[in-house]
Amino acid sequence: MPKKIVIIGNGVAGITTAIELRKLSDCEITVVSEESEYFFSRTALMYVFMGHMKFEHTQPYENSFWAKNNITLKKGRVNAVFPEKNEISLENDEVLPYDFLVLATGSKPNKYNWLGQDLEGVSGLYHKQDLELLENYASKIKKAVVVGGGLIGVELAEMLNSRGIEVTFLVRENSFWDMVLSENEGRMLEKHILEHGINLKLNTELKEIQGKETVESIMTSEGESFECQFVGLTVGVSPNVDFLRNSSLNINKGILVNEYLQTNVPNVFAVGDCAEIQHPQEGRRPIEAVWYTGKIMGQTLAKTLAGKKTAYNPGNWFNSAKFFDIEYQTYGLAPAKLNENQEEYYWEKENKAVRIVFDKENRVFEGINTFGIRMRQDFFEKVLDRKESVDFVMENLDKANFDPEFYKKYEKEVKNGFIVQSA
Amino acid sequence: MNLDLSKKTGLSLGFGGMLILMAALFNLLNGSALLYISLCMILAGIVVYSFGEYAGELSGIKNDEVWFKGVSSKGIVAWILGFVLTAFYVVIYWFPEYLGLHKEGNTGLVAFFDPLSFALNGHGATQWFVYGTLYTVAILGFGVKFILKYRHNTYQIVRTCSVMFFQLAFAFLLPEFLAKLNPELDYFAKDLKNMWPLNYYFFEDWHLKAMLGGGNLGMFMLFFGIGMIFLISPILTYFFGKRWYCSWVCGCGGLAETAGDSFRQLSDKSVKAWKIERWLIHSVLLFVFITTVAVIYSFLINEKAALDPKLFLVGVIVFLGIFSLYVFKIGYKKLALDARKGIYWASGIISAFLIINMAIGNTNVFFIDSYTLRSWYGFLIGAAFSGVVGVGFYPILGSRVWCRFGCPMAAILGFQQKLLSRFRITTNGSQCISCGNCSTYCEMGIDVRAYAQKGEDIVRSSCVGCGVCSAVCPRGVLKLENGRVEI
Numbered sequence: 075m076p077k078k079i080v081i082i083g084n085g086v087a088g089i090t091t092a093i094e095l096r097k098l099s100d101c102e103i104t105v106v107s108e109e110s111e112y113f114f115s116r117t118a119l120m121y122v123f124m125g126h127m128k129f130e131h132t133q134p135y136e137n138s139f140w141a142k143n144n145i146t147l148k149k150g151r152v153n154a155v156f157p158e159k160n161e162i163s164l165e166n167d168e169v170l171p172y173d174f175l176v177l178a179t180g181s182k183p184n185k186y187n188w189l190g191q192d193l194e195g196v197s198g199l200y201h202k203q204d205l206e207l208l209e210n211y212a213s214k215i216k217k218a219v220v221v222g223g224g225l226i227g228v229e230l231a232e233m234l235n236s237r238g239i240e241v242t243f244l245v246r247e248n249s250f251w252d253m254v255l256s257e258n259e260g261r262m263l264e265k266h267i268l269e270h271g272i273n274l275k276l277n278t279e280l281k282e283i284q285g286k287e288t289v290e291s292i293m294t295s296e297g298e299s300f301e302c303q304f305v306g307l308t309v310g311v312s313p314n315v316d317f318l319r320n321s322s323l324n325i326n327k328g329i330l331v332n333e334y335l336q337t338n339v340p341n342v343f344a345v346g347d348c349a350e351i352q353h354p355q356e357g358r359r360p361i362e363a364v365w366y367t368g369k370i371m372g373q374t375l376a377k378t379l380a381g382k383k384t385a386y387n388p389g390n391w392f393n394s395a396k397f398f399d400i401e402y403q404t405y406g407l408a409p410a411k412l413n414e415n416q417e418e419y420y421w422e423k424e425n426k427a428v429r430i431v432f433d434k435e436n437r438v439f440e441g442i443n444t445f446g447i448r449m450r451q452d453f454f455e456k457v458l459d460r461k462e463s464v465d466f467v468m469e470n471l472d473k474a475n476f477d478p479e480f481y482k483k484y485e486k487e488v489k490n491g492f493i494v495q496s497a
Numbered sequence: 498m499n500l501d502l503s504k505k506t507g508l509s510l511g512f513g514g515m516l517i518l519m520a521a522l523f524n525l526l527n528g529s530a531l532l533y534i535s536l537c538m539i540l541a542g543i544v545v546y547s548f549g550e551y552a553g554e555l556s557g558i559k560n561d562e563v564w565f566k567g568v569s570s571k572g573i574v575a576w577i578l579g580f581v582l583t584a585f586y587v588v589i590y591w592f593p594e595y596l597g598l599h600k601e602g603n604t605g606l607v608a609f610f611d612p613l614s615f616a617l618n619g620h621g622a623t624q625w626f627v628y629g630t631l632y633t634v635a636i637l638g639f640g641v642k643f644i645l646k647y648r649h650n651t652y653q654i655v656r657t658c659s660v661m662f663f664q665l666a667f668a669f670l671l672p673e674f675l676a677k678l679n680p681e682l683d684y685f686a687k688d689l690k691n692m693w694p695l696n697y698y699f700f701e702d703w704h705l706k707a708m709l710g711g712g713n714l715g716m717f718m719l720f721f722g723i724g725m726i727f728l729i730s731p732i733l734t735y736f737f738g739k740r741w742y743c744s745w746v747c748g749c750g751g752l753a754e755t756a757g758d759s760f761r762q763l764s765d766k767s768v769k770a771w772k773i774e775r776w777l778i779h780s781v782l783l784f785v786f787i788t789t790v791a792v793i794y795s796f797l798i799n800e801k802a803a804l805d806p807k808l809f810l811v812g813v814i815v816f817l818g819i820f821s822l823y824v825f826k827i828g829y830k831k832l833a834l835d836a837r838k839g840i841y842w843a844s845g846i847i848s849a850f851l852i853i854n855m856a857i858g859n860t861n862v863f864f865i866d867s868y869t870l871r872s873w874y875g876f877l878i879g880a881a882f883s884g885v886v887g888v889g890f891y892p893i894l895g896s897r898v899w900c901r902f903g904c905p906m907a908a909i910l911g912f913q914q915k916l917l918s919r920f921r922i923t924t925n926g927s928q929c930i931s932c933g934n935c936s937t938y939c940e941m942g943i944d945v946r947a948y949a950q951k952g953e954d955i956v957r958s959s960c961v962g963c964g965v966c967s968a969v970c971p972r973g974v975l976k977l978e979n980g981r982v983e984i
Contacts, residue, residue, distance in 0.1 A: 086931070118932035125562035126969075131933045134946055136768060236561045269555060365930050394928050394972040399557030399649070401973050403928065448973035451926025453984045473984045476925055476976050478967050480651035 077101040079379060080162060080172035082152050086365055087346025088178030089113040090372025091379070096143050098380035103144070104170065106162075108151040110202050112137060117365055119205045120229045123212075124236040129202075155321050157339040174379055177318070177329055177337075177344040178372075181311035181363050190283030190292075196305045199230050208233075208304075215239050215304045219292050221280045222309035223250050225395050228263075230306040231272050232398050242273040242300050244280055256410050258420055259443060262427055263397050270398050280305075311363055313348040326350055328361050333385040335375050343378075345371035355388065357407050364393060390458045391441075392451060400425055405454035406441030407431070416440065419464070419495055421488045428488055432464035439464045447484060448476035468492050501553075507546025514538030521609035522596065529612030536634055543638030547645050556649035558969055560938070568892065569759045575892035583889030590880040593624035617673035619680055629669055632752060636664045639755035646758070652964045652977070656744060660751040663690055668748045679714055683707040687718060690746050692725040694785040695906035697879055701871060702796045731913055737979055738920025739910035740962020747906075749899060752888065753940065754963060757896025761965065764895035764942035771942070774902050774959065775836070781878055782908040783843055788874045790847075791867035798860055810851045810862070817844035828916045831956075878903060897940040901959055911958030919980040920962065922955035924948065928974045935966035935975060949974055 079095065081088045084107035092103050118132040140147050151165040161171045183198025185191050195211060197204050218234045220227050223245030234241045247253075249260030250267070267274050279295040283305055291301045313328035324330040324338040328350030335343050346368035350360045370388055377384040395402045408431040412418060417434045421427065426446035432439050438461050442454065453474040457467055467474075471485040517535035520526040551559060567574040588595050597605025607622050610630060614622035640661040647653035672687035685707035686696055693699040699722055708715040733741040743750045753761075764770075790813055797806040821844045824837055832840075854862050861867065887899030900907050914920060922945070929952070935945035941959045945966045948955045955975075967975040 115931040115933060117930040118934075121560075121932060121934060124560070125565045126558075126560040127933055127937050128564050131937045134931045134933065134950060366927060369927070392926070392928070394930075396971040399555060401971065403973055448925070448976070450982075450984065451928055455926065456984060470984075473982065476973060478650060478652040478964060478976060480655050482651070 077173040078171060079103050079174045079176065080170050081105045081176040081178055082155075082162065083107060083178035083180055083346070083348075084110065084113050084147070085116060085178060085180045085346060085368065086113075087180075087349075087368035087372045088176065090369050091176055091178065091345060091375050092145050092372075093143070094373050094376030095379050096145060098376060098382075101173075101379070102146070104146040104148055106148045106150060106152055106164070106170070108149065111147065111149050112140070114202070116200070119199070119202065120233050123205060123209060123233045152317065155318055155323070155342075157322050157342055160341070173341065175342045176375065176379075177315075177342065177348055178346045178368075179314045179348045181347040182314045183307055184310045184312055185307060186309065188280055188282055190285060190289070191307065193283055193285050193289050193305075194287055195285070195289035195303055196283060196307065198307045198311075199226055199233075200311060211304065212237055212239075215302075217242070217300070217302045218304040218306065219244060219280075219300055219302045220306040220308060222307065223247060223276075224253075224308060224310060225251070226311075227306070227308035228267065228397050230308055231267070232270070234304070234306070235270060235272060239304075240273070241271075242275060242302070243267065244278045244294060245274065245276050246279045248277055250274075250276070252410055254410055255443070256418070256420070256429060258422065259427055259429060259445065262422055262425065262445065263400065266398055266400055266425060311347065313350065313361060313363075315348055334378055334383060335371055335386050336378075343375055345375050351386070358388060358391065362388075366392065390455060392454075400445050401448065402443065402445050403449055403451075404441065404443045405449070405451060406439065406458050408441035408443045419492050421484075421491045423484065423487065426484060428484075430464060430467065430492075437463040437465060439467045442467075449474045450476045464492075501549055503549030503552075504546050505549075507542045507544070507549055509542070510538045510545060511542025514540075514542060518606060518609070522606040524597075524605055527609055532609055532612055536630070540634050540638045543635075544641045547642035550642070551645040551648075558971075559646050560934075560969065563759075563762060569762070571763065571893060575760075579890055579892040582891065583885055586885040586889045589624050589628055590884060596624050596627065598624050614673075617670070618676040620676070632748070633664050633669045635756045636748075636751045637661055639758065640751075643755050643758050647968060650964075650968050653968060656964065657754065659745045660754055663746045664748055664751045667746075675714060679712070682711045682715065685711055685715060685718060687714075688748075689718075689721060690725075690742075691748070692722055692730065692906065694782070694789065694909070695747070695749070695904060696722075697785055697788070697874060697905075698871075700789050700793050700796070702792065702799065705796060706800075730910065731917070734910055734913040734920075735917050736919060738918050738960070738962050738977075739907070739914045740920065740960075740977070742910060743900060743907060743961035744963045749883065749887070749904065750897075750961060753891075753896040753900060757888075757891050757940070760891045760896045761940035762895070762937050763893065764897060764901070764940055766936050766939070766942050766944050771944075774942070777902045778904065778908045778911075779839060781882075781903050782905040784874060784878065785905040787847065787863055788867070788870045790851075791862045791865070791870050794862045795860060795867040807855055810855055814848045814851055817848055820844065824916075831915055878905075895940060895942070897942075897961070900961065901941050907959070907961075914960070915956065915958040920956075921978060922948075922960065922966065923976045923978045924952050924954060925972075925974045925976065927952055928972050930972055932971060934969040934971060938965050938969045940965070945975065 079101050081092055084105050088105060092105050095103060112133050113135060114132040115134060118127065121127045122129050122132060153163045153165050155162045161169050163169050181200060183200050197207055217240045219242045220231045221244045231241045231243050249257045250263050252260055264274055281293045281295050283289055284291045284293060289303060289305050291299050292305060293299050315325050315329055318325055322339065323342065328348050329337055329344035330352055331337055331344050331349050332352055335345055335349060337344055347363040349371065354360050367388055371386060374384050374386045391407055392405050408429055412431065415434050416431050418429055418431045420429045428447065429443045431441045439457050468489050471488060475485065514535040517526060517531055564570045597603050597607040603611060603621055607624055607627055610622035610627045613630065614620060614626045640657050643657050644654050667690050668688050675687045685704055698704050708719040730742065744754055794806055794809060797804055797809055821841055824832060824840050829837060850863055882903045883899045890898055929949040931946055931950045933946050935949060939945050940963065941961060943957050943960060945955060962977055964977050967977060
C-alpha cells in the first residue's frame with residue numbers, strides 16, 4: 075500500500091513538497107487548500123492588481139499538470155487536525171486519513187486591535203481573497219492609507235498608486251524598513267517613494283480607524299487625521315496556526331519543529347511560514363516568512379518523506395525585493411545595525427547603492443545589500459562558502475555583475491570608494 | 498478617457514495624417530507636399546503621443562493596466578484593429594487595384610506616393626512602395642515609443658536603435674537608391690539583410706537571372722546572399738544567438754518589437770501551443786526547402802548552367818546526410834526524440850525522392866511542377882501566413898505569430914541556436930519567485946518561468962533574445978549571455 079500524504083496549504087512550501095515528493099515516490103499525495111484551486115505565486119498578486127498580468131498568469135503550472143502527476147487537489151477549509159487518529163476533518167465534515175501530515179498553512183496579516191480595524195475597506199494583503207476584495211472595492215477609493223513600512227507595505231502603496239489613488243504611507247520607524255536596512259539605504263528609498271507621489275510619513279503610527287460602516291478616515295499617533303476610503307494593514311504577518319491550538323501539537327508563535335521539520339508528533343511535519351524552527355542556525359530567525367525558505371523547506375521535507383531523512387539546511391541567507399523601480403538583492407548577512415566586530419562600506423549614486431559588511435579583524439566578507447545593480451548569487455555563494463575577504467570581493471566585483479548587456483558599470487567607482495575608505 | 502494634452506495632440510496628428518491618406522485613396526487629394534505632410538504627421542503623432550504616455554513618469558517598467566486596456570487585452574478595439582490590419586494586407590496582396598495600382602497610370606493612394614517613389618528610385622510607386630514606406634514609418638515611430646518606454650534599459654535602447662537603422666537604411670533607403678542608380682537592371686531584391694529562406698524567391702529563376710544579368714551589383718547580391726546563408730549567419734548565431742538577426746536586424750522582427758510591443762503578452766504559452774509551433778514552423782521549413790531544391794533544379798536544367806543538375810541533387814543528399822549524422826552523433830542530447838525522428842524521416846524521404854528522380858530522369862524533382870510548388874508557397878506562406886496572419890492578427894495572437902509558427906529563417910537559426918550557439922538566458926541562482934512576468938511578456942510564448950524557477954538556463958530554439966523577460970523580472974533573475982562567465 076502506498077503511503078498517504080496529506081498536505082494542508084497549496085502555497086510554495088506545500089506545493090514544492092508535493093512536486094518534489096512526486097519525483098521521488100509513488101505515494102498518494104493530497105493537497106488541501108481553502109484559498110485557491112491551483113497553486114499560484116503569492117508574490118505576483120500585486121501585478122494582477124496593477125494590470126501587468128491576469129490571475130492565471132500567476133499560476134506556474136498548467137491546470138492539467140496536477141492530474142498528470144497524480145497529485146490530488148482538494149478545495150476546502152480544514153477544521154481540525156487529530157494527530158492521535160491520523161486524520162484531519164474539513165469544514166464539510168469530510169475526513170481525510172493520512173500516514174504523514176504536512177502543515178504548510180502560511181501566514182495571516184497582523185492586526186493590533188486598532189479601533190475600527192474590522193470596518194469595510196480595511197484589509198491586509200496576503201491572500202487571494204484580499205486581492206479580490208481590494209479589486210471590488212478599488213473604484214470607490216480616491217485616497218488610501220497604508221500602515222507599516224515593510225515589503226508588503228511598499229508593494230501595496232505601489233499598487234494603489236498605479237490606479238491613480240492618493241496614498242499616505244505610515245511608517246512607525248525613523249527610516250524605511252529599519253529592521254533590515256541601514257539609515258542611508260532607507261533614506262535613498264524614501265526619496266524614491268516620495269518621487270512617486272506617495273505621502274510618506276515616518277515616525278508615525280496608526281492610532282485608530284474612523285468610520286460608520288466603511289472607512290472614512292484614520293487618526294495617527296501624532297493626532298493628525300487623514301481622510302481615506304481604504305486602509306491597508308501591512309504590519310507584518312504571523313503563522314496561520316490558530317486552528318491547531320487545541321490539538322496535541324506544540325505551538326508557540328508557529329508550529330514548533332526540529333531540524334527535520336518534524337513536530338512533536340513524529341508523522342506530522344511543518345514547512346514554510348507556519349513553521350518555527352526550535353534551534354535555528356546561527357544568524358537565522360526561528361520563523362522566516364520568505365518565499366525562498368518555504369521552497370527550500372519543501373525540497374528538504376520531500377526527501378525525508380521519500381525515506382531519505384534530511385535535515386533542513388537553509389544555506390547562506392539571500393533575499394530580494396523591489397521598491398517601486400529599485401530592485402534589491404541581498405546575499406549573506408548585512409544587518410541594519412553592526413556589532414562591534416563588524417565594519418561596513420556604503421556606496422550610493424542615482425538610486426543605486428551597495429553596502430558590504432565584513433569582519434573588522436580578519437576582513438572576511440559577511441554580506442551585501444545591492445540596490446539598482448543586479449548581482450550574481452553564484453558569486454556570493456562561493457565567496458561565503460570559502461569565507462573570502464572583502465578585498466577579494468572588491469577585486470572581483472565585476473564578475474558578480476548580473477545587469478543586462480550595455481548597462482553602465484559602477485564597479486570601478488565602488489572599488490575606488492572602498493580604497494579611499496580603507497586608506 | 499483622461500488624456501493629457503500631448504497625448505491628444507499626438508492622436509490628432511496621427512489620425513490627421515491617416516485621414517489625408519484616406520482622402521488620397523479616394524482621389525480627393527494629391528500633391529507631394531501633402532504626402533510629406535501626412536507622413537510627418539503620422540510619425541510625429543506617434544512620437545508626441547509616446548512622450549505624453551511615458552516622459553512624465555519616472556523610468557521603469559511600464560506595464561500598468563496592460564490587461565485592463567482593450568487594445569492590449571483583446572478588447573473590442575483590438576478586434577477592430579485586427580480586422581482593419583487584416584483587410585489592409587488582403588488588399589495589398591491580392592487586390593492592389595483598390596489602392597490605385599494600374600498599369601496605365603496609378604491613381605488613389607499609390608499615385609499619392611509617386612512623388613516619393615520617383616525621388617528615391619526613379620520609378621512610379623507600387624503598392625509595395627506604399628507598404629514599405631508605411632512599414633518604415635511604423636518602425637521609426639513606435640521605435641521611439643519603445644525607447645521612451647524602456648529608457649532605463651540600455652540593452653533595449655541599443656537594440657531598438659539597431660532595428661530602426663536596419664529598417665530605414667537597409668530595407669528602405671538603400672534598395673531604392675540602388676534601383677535609382679541602376680535603372681537599366683531587371684528587378685532583384687537589394688535588401689542585403691533579407692536572406693533566404695525569409696526571402697523565399699532568392700533562388701527562383703527570374704531572380705537568379707536578374708542577379709546574374711545585374712552586373713557587379715547583381716553578382717555582389719548573389720554572392721553576399723549565399724554568404725549570408727552559409728557563412729555570416731551561422732557565425733553570428735554561434736557567438737550571439739539568433740537574436741543578432743531576429744530582434745536586432747530583421748524587418749519582421751523590427752515591426753514586432755516596435756509596433757507590436759503592445760501585443761507581446763498575447764502569445765499563447767501553453768504546452769499545446771508549443772507543440773503546434775514545433776510542427777508548424779518545421780513544416781514550413783521543409784516546404785521552403787523542397788520548393789527551393791525543385792526551383793534550383795529546374796533552373797539548372799532549363800538554363801543549361803555550368804553546374805550539373807544531378808551534381809546539385811547529390812550535393813543536397815550529402816548535406817542532408819551530414820546534418821542527420823551530426824544530429825545522430827553529436828547533437829542528439831540537445832534535441833527531443835520527436836525532433837530527431839522528424840529530421841531523420843524528412844532527410845530520408847527527400848533523399849529518396851531525389852535518388853528516384855536521378856534514376857528516372859524526371860525534370861519535376863518531387864513529381865510536382867516547381868512553378869506550382871513555389872506559387873503555392875508564395876500564396877500560403879509568403880502572403881497569407883507572414884502578412885495577413887503574421888501582422889493582421891497582432892492584436893489577437895500577439896506580435897510574433899509569424900516568427901514563432903511560420904518563419905523558416907527562424908527555424909534554421911533556431912537549429913543553429915539550439916545545437917551550436919553560445920547564447921543562453923542565465924538564471925540567477927534561486928532568486929526566482931515564480932511571479933510569471935517573464936513568461937507573460939515573452940512574445941515567443943516561451944514559458945521562461947518554468948526554467949527560471951528550477952534555476953535552469955534557458956536554451957530554446959525559438960528565443961529571439963529581445964531581452965524583455967530580463968527587463969520585466971522584478972528580482973533580477975534573468976540575463977542574456979554569450980557563454981558562461983567564470984566566477
